[in-house]
Amino acid sequence: MKNKILKCSLIIGLIAVMIIPCFANAAVSNAKTLRELKAELAAYKKKVNDNSASQKKTISEINAAKNTISQAEKEIETNQNKIEEAKRKIAELEVEIAETEEEIKDLLRAYEIASGDNNYLEYIFGATSISDFIIRCSISEQLANYNDGLIDGYENKIDENERLQKELKEREITLNNKIAEKERAISSLNNQLSSYVDEAQDLKEQVKAVETSVNYYVNAGCKDDDLLATCVNLMTDTGFVRPLKKGARTSDFGYRPHPTQHVYKLHTGIDIGGNSEGTNVYSIANGKVGMILKRQSCGGNMVYVYHNINGQLYTSTYMHLLTINVKVGDAVKNDTVIGTVGGGRGTPWDSCSTGAHLHLSLAKGWYGSTYVSYSTWVANLVDPGSSKYVNIPPLYKYFYSRTW
Structure with a gap:
């Protein structure tokens, strides 16, 4: 009997020796200290502050560009008035040119002189006396000078x-060119500001999550x-079970056209439909609640559970x-109700959902x-719906049990 007990004790001891290092190594290899x-929390807060400063700087640049555009628009308005004035002067010149041409023709007709030099000579030598000749020379000279001036x-x-x-x-x-340059500058600055705003939202969520963890x-x-x-202390487990008692997969893990943002992007998990809002959602394994995010604009209420x-x-x-x-901090079993299905009319703040369903990552x-x-979380994602x-x-295709 003692030999049997001794043998059992040795076997149990060997199993413990084999299991404990496996758990310890897995935990230590990826772990960080408090x-x-x-x-990292301090670094994220610094990023939030840097992002805020970048937003303020970009807004200042946008306002400066808008002021420049305003000045340019005033200059454009002034220049357009100048353009209209120039057009008016051009029209007046064209009238004056036409009048000048007609005046020259009238003078030549009045003195019966054509534009050629020979006609001037005929007119001069047509004098009947010396005094008439002198007068005709004087008139011809004046007419020629005036004609040259015109x-x-x-x-x-x-x-x-x-x-x-x-x-x-x-x-x-x-x-x-000036208008196009300013339009490009404003467009670029607005894109930059939009990027900062999106980044700020992500950073604030990260700060909130890390603060909760700390x-x-x-x-x-x-x-x-x-x-x-x-x-x-964390309850370990040997495998996973489904988070709902029934349902059907409505969207796969991986890249897909986003249903509300209308862009092609990574779907970080699977969607399970076929249940009304308020249906119980269970933890897929023993573990501990690590993070909770509430009323996110894309994802709504979210619970993160740690498992071993x-x-x-x-x-x-x-x-x-x-x-x-x-x-956060609650120990959960694989039959713990961690929440209820949403994504429909009951969660209007969640812009990334088109109807009641559970997203599981x-x-x-x-x-x-x-x-x-x-980004590290994304890199570590696996397909939760796979048989593994x-x-x-x-x-x-519907399932009607949490186990298989």
Whole structure:
């Protein structure tokens, strides 16, 4: 009997030796300390402040550009008046040119002299006396000088006409270029500001999530140099179960056209429909609530649960919840109701949902603990619906049990 007990004890001991290092290594290999988590929180807060400063700077640049555009518009208005004045002068010149041509013709007809030099000579030598000859010479000279002056004036007015037209075209080109330049500047600045605003929203959510995690670990008694993955007691598990008693997959994990944003982007989990709002949502495994985000514009109410499945750390995420039934730090089992299905009329703030459903994501590691970056979470995502994890049937095929 003693030998049997001894053998059993040895077997149990060997199993414990095999299991514990596996769990410890898995936790330690990815874990950060509370001190590092606090440092990342400080870094995120600095990013928020830097983002705010960048927004203010960009807004100032936009206002400066708008002032420049306002000044340019006033200049355009002034120049347009100048253009209209130039057009009026051109019209007057054309009238004067026409009148000058007619005046020359009238003078020549009055003295019965054509434009050729020979006709001037015929007129002069047609004198009947010396005095008539002198008079005719004087008249011919005056007429010639006056005619030359009119012709010079005519040519000058043509030059002025051409100059004004050239200035008009150059002014139009300059003004159009200036308008285009300012429009491009405003467009670029607005895009930059929009990017800062989007980034600010993400950063604020990260700060809120990390602050919640820091408070959670502090309240759990973790010290600054403790490893986060080992300083909190967590119920382990051996596998996953489905988060709903029934339902059907309505959207797969992976890239797809977004149903409300109308862009092609990554769907970070699977959607499960076929349930009305208020239907119970369960944790897919034993674990502990790590983060909670409420009333997000895209995702609504969200719960993040930490799991240890056979030594591998996971974070399950439940989005578009109508209600949240847990709080950060709560230990949960795989039959704990963590919330209820939302995404319909009961969650009007959630702009990324078109109807009642549950969005389920699953990632390796503990998001908000062993890492805090959204991009790292995305890189660690797995397909929760695959048979390796939660095993949700293919699109539009119903399941009627949490197990399979």
